[in-house]
Amino acid sequence: MKPLSASSNGTEKFFDNLYYRKDERWFALPPWAKFYLELGDLLSRFDEQNKRFVVALAVPTRSYASALISSGLIMARSKLFFRDNDLEYYEKIIALKVGTPLVYREGNRKKSAKKADNHDYEGKLHIGIQIDEGTTNTKKYISPENARLIEIAERDTVRLPQQQTGREIAPPSQLLKTILGEAQLYDFVLQTRLENFVVGPVNVLKQELETSLATSLSTRADSQGYLSDMMRVREFQPPGTAHRCSILAAANKGNLAATNDTSAFAVIFDGSLGFVKWRDPWRHFNWIVILDRTDPNFDYAVDQVNNEYAYRSEIQHQRKLPPIPEGIEIMFFTGDL
Numbered sequence: 001m002k003p004l005s006a007s008s009n010g011t012e013k014f015f016d017n018l019y020y021r022k023d024e025r026w027f028a029l030p031p032w033a034k035f036y037l038e039l040g041d042l043l044s045r046f047d048e049q050n051k052r053f054v055v056a057l058a059v060p061t062r063s064y065a066s067a068l069i070s071s072g073l074i075m076a077r078s079k080l081f082f083r084d085n086d087l088e089y090y091e092k093i094i095a096l097k098v099g100t101p102l103v104y105r106e107g108n109r110k111k112s113a114k115k116a117d118n119h120d121y122e123g124k125l126h127i128g129i130q131i132d133e134g135t136t137n138t139k140k141y142i143s144p145e146n147a148r149l150i151e152i153a154e155r156d157t158v159r160l161p162q163q164q165t166g167r168e169i170a171p172p173s174q175l176l177k178t179i180l181g182e183a184q185l186y187d188f189v190l191q192t193r194l195e196n197f198v199v200g201p202v203n204v205l206k207q208e209l210e211t212s213l214a215t216s217l218s219t220r221a222d223s224q225g226y227l228s229d230m231m232r233v234r235e236f237q238p239p240g241t242a243h244r245c246s247i248l249a250a251a252n253k254g255n256l257a258a259t260n261d262t263s264a265f266a267v268i269f270d271g272s273l274g275f276v277k278w279r280d281p282w283r284h285f286n287w288i289v290i291l292d293r294t295d296p297n298f299d300y301a302v303d304q305v306n307n308e309y310a311y312r313s314e315i316q317h318q319r320k321l322p323p324i325p326e327g328i329e330i331m332f333f334t335g336d337l
Contacts, residue, residue, distance in 0.1 A: 013041060014075060014179045014215070021212035031325050036065055038322040040072025043266070044080060046286065051313060051334045054287045056305045058329040062292040066198050066270035067208045069288060071230040074195045074244045075179060077265065078188050090147040094118055094127050101158035103151040104129055104140070105190060109166030113150070114158050133160050148187055154240060175225025178215045189232070192242040194263050197285075199278055200270025202249045206236060250274035256281055272297035276304060284337065309333055 015037040019026045029037075039055070046053050059065055096102075100115040116128035119141045126141035127150060142150060172189045180188055198205065209228035216223045228236065234243035246264075248255045250273045259281040266286040269275035272295045279287070291301050312333040319332050 013038060015041075015072070017215060019214045019216075021214070026214065031323075032328070033064065033068055035322050035325050035328070036068035037072035040069040040074070041076040042319075042321065043069075043286070043288070044073045044076035048317075048334060050337050052284070052286050052337055053332065053334050054289070054305075054308055054312075056287075056289040056291065056331045058291050058293060058298075058302065060293055060327045062200075062271060062290055062295075064208050064211075065290045066200055066268045066288075067205060067227055067231065069290075070196055070198060070245055070268055071227060073266065074232070075230055077195050078180065078184065078244070086147065087144075090127075090144045093147050093150050093152075094125060094144075096152070101153035101155050102129055103153050103190075104131060104142075105149045105151075105169070105186065106166060108169050108171075110169055110190070111164055111166035112153070112158055112160060114160065130160065132163050148191065151191055151242070154192075173225030173229045174223050175213055175215060176229050178223045179230075188244075190242050193244060194234075194246060194261065195244050195265050196246075196288075197258060197264055197267045197282075198245065198247045198270055199250055199255065199267060199274035200247070200290075202235070202247055205233075205247055205270070209233065209236065250277060259285075271295060272301035275301050279304065279308075305331065308335070311335065 015029065015034055018029045018034075018037075020029060020033075021027075043053065043055065057065065096115045098115050098117060102113040102115060104111045104113040111131050113129045113131045116130045116139050118128045119126050121141065121143075124144055126143055127147060128139060128141055129150065130139050132138055169186075169190070172185055176188065177185055209226065209231060211227045212224060213227060213229075214224045232242065232244040234246045236247075237243050246258065248258060250271065255278060259278075262284060264285065266288055267282045268288040268290065269278070270290050272291055275289050275291070276297060289301075289305060291298055291305070295301070309331065313336050316333055321330065321332065324330055
């Protein structure tokens with residue numbers, strides 16, 4: 001693997017003032033951790049028609065690499081797409097068939113609902129939803145501006161009660177509140193949008209996600225959370241909870257079904273085994289490949305990366321990367337879809 005030159009754009013990011021806790025003490029994130037977060041942030045803005053990127057990293061140890069890259073990517077894309085596609089989302093909800101199962105957020109509660117007929121009010125077509133089978137307030141009409149209070153439920157049918165108080169929403173962490181702000185916060189924690197898959201050691205990743213973080217050393221009590229708050233992994237969330245990432249074990253034969261989901265932005269191969277075993281079925285995704293030099297399959301995986309590089313797109317555009325920490329090599333190239 002050949003290292004690629006890098007430069008920083010100098011823009012302050014949410015992770016510039018991020019701290020982690022170890023043995024009841026707080027420390028500033030080390031440069032290598034910020035590098036992974038910033039790399040995810042940078043990759044989130046890749047947008048070349050009919051192209052996909054491949055980023056391969058050779059690292060001294062894989063610890064936290066995929067978790068931090070994924071978190072940087074997810075945080076950046078949540079900001080990138082927030083409010084940019086409101087009209088698209090409204091049009092998607094307004095066009096749903098009557099009876100489609102929904103979830104509706106009212107205050108700090110989530111209620112089961114189903115799509116009802118739409119209603120024109122003062123020249124605006126409002127989204128019709130039904131939230132119970134009682135005799136009063138059975139229907140509500142949601143303005144286009146509030147379309148994001150509605151989420152399509154992950155089930156085929158819904159049976160509404162006569163009356164419902166709804167399920168109280170667990171308050172998001174102060175960490176997310178500080179990073180995203182009030183306006184974007186509930187959109188992030190209540191709206192599912194799968195951004196990336198991680199193929200790697202599930203139990204190790206789960207342990208890494210329990211790392212405590214804070215956005216301010218002086219007021220850390222008001223800005224604390226966990227690394228898991230940023231990734232929102234489907235497999236570690238309660239059933240029916242919105243998610244942004246899915247983690248798959250490299251040895252799991254069921255991974256093949258996941259490769260059919262084209263909604264995700266990227267797949268992160270956390271380790272040589274996952275990359276060597278699963279790279280072919282995931283060719284329609286952007287790739288982030290993390291190769292640990294201590295891995296027994298490291299040399300073979302590097303050969304496969306170099307082979308991919310030989311079949312890269314004919315035209316390559318130079319990329320600016322964050323400063324690369326000592327001991328890490330990185331390769332970036334694009335391929336044709």
